[in-house]
Amino acid sequence: MKVKILVDNKIALNGTIAAWGFSAYVDNGKTKVLVDTGPSFRTLENNAKVIGVNLDEITAIFISHLHSDHCGALEPLINNYELDVPVFIPSRRYWGWKLKFGKLVYVSKPMKIIDEMYSTGPLGMWLSEHSFIAKIDSDSSILITGCAHPGIVKILEYTVKTLRFNILAVIGGMHLIGVDRFKLEKIVEKINSFKVEHICPCHCSGDDFLKVLLNRFSGKVHRCGCGVTINLDA
Numbered sequence: 001m002k003v004k005i006l007v008d009n010k011i012a013l014n015g016t017i018a019a020w021g022f023s024a025y026v027d028n029g030k031t032k033v034l035v036d037t038g039p040s041f042r043t044l045e046n047n048a049k050v051i052g053v054n055l056d057e058i059t060a061i062f063i064s065h066l067h068s069d070h071c072g073a074l075e076p077l078i079n080n081y082e083l084d085v086p087v088f089i090p091s092r093r094y095w096g097w098k099l100k101f102g103k104l105v106y107v108s109k110p111m112k113i114i115d116e117m118y119s120t121g122p123l124g125m126w127l128s129e130h131s132f133i134a135k136i137d138s139d140s141s142i143l144i145t146g147c148a149h150p151g152i153v154k155i156l157e158y159t160v161k162t163l164r165f166n167i168l169a170v171i172g173g174m175h176l177i178g179v180d181r182f183k184l185e186k187i188v189e190k191i192n193s194f195k196v197e198h199i200c201p202c203h204c205s206g207d208d209f210l211k212v213l214l215n216r217f218s219g220k221v222h223r224c225g226c227g228v229t230i231n232l233d234a
């Protein structure tokens, strides 16, 4: 299982463009899912080319939540590449997209998306956001969050305890900019308690959280940036 970071606020590979937003490409060898698109098509397309990802091979698109830094490139992506693929979104809110191809699938509860890949279902009181799960084997999975607006600990707790996935790796935006160090340490302690072995804090996770992770996380910390590839095998 490979996860490639296509869009992030930071650059890890020359030639990619940084942007405030998030997009990751998940490839399990036969199914290729785009989790979020980032804010702009120009950035997404440029970075995919530099990283060596063929956007026309995508089998499904997963939009974590309807903030433009996560779905801004959706419409031009679908229309320019003529992608006739399902697009999983967490609410029925009208967003004004004119999608000439593909099919919107509204996710209202935990569900299988495609080929051992799942949605947690929407969580959060004020803003509907779902997170993406991909199984590596029968007892380990990866969890990808967009912004983690419902709270990274809450999402992880729900995924592990209620949905009963064992999470080997957590990747994505964790929405922890401006959170004080004491709280960040508590969050890392909680994440450790779920026996997560890899973490890649992206986008809105914040540099303070990265520092605390580097000190306290019990597994491996992957620094995020456009062009980073995380290889996860069971």
Ligand SMILES: [Zn+2]
Binding pocket: 021, 022, 067, 069, 070, 146, 147, 173, 203, 204
């Ligand atoms: Zn965001």
Ligand SMILES: [Zn+2]
Binding pocket: 065, 067, 147, 149
């Ligand atoms: Zn957001």
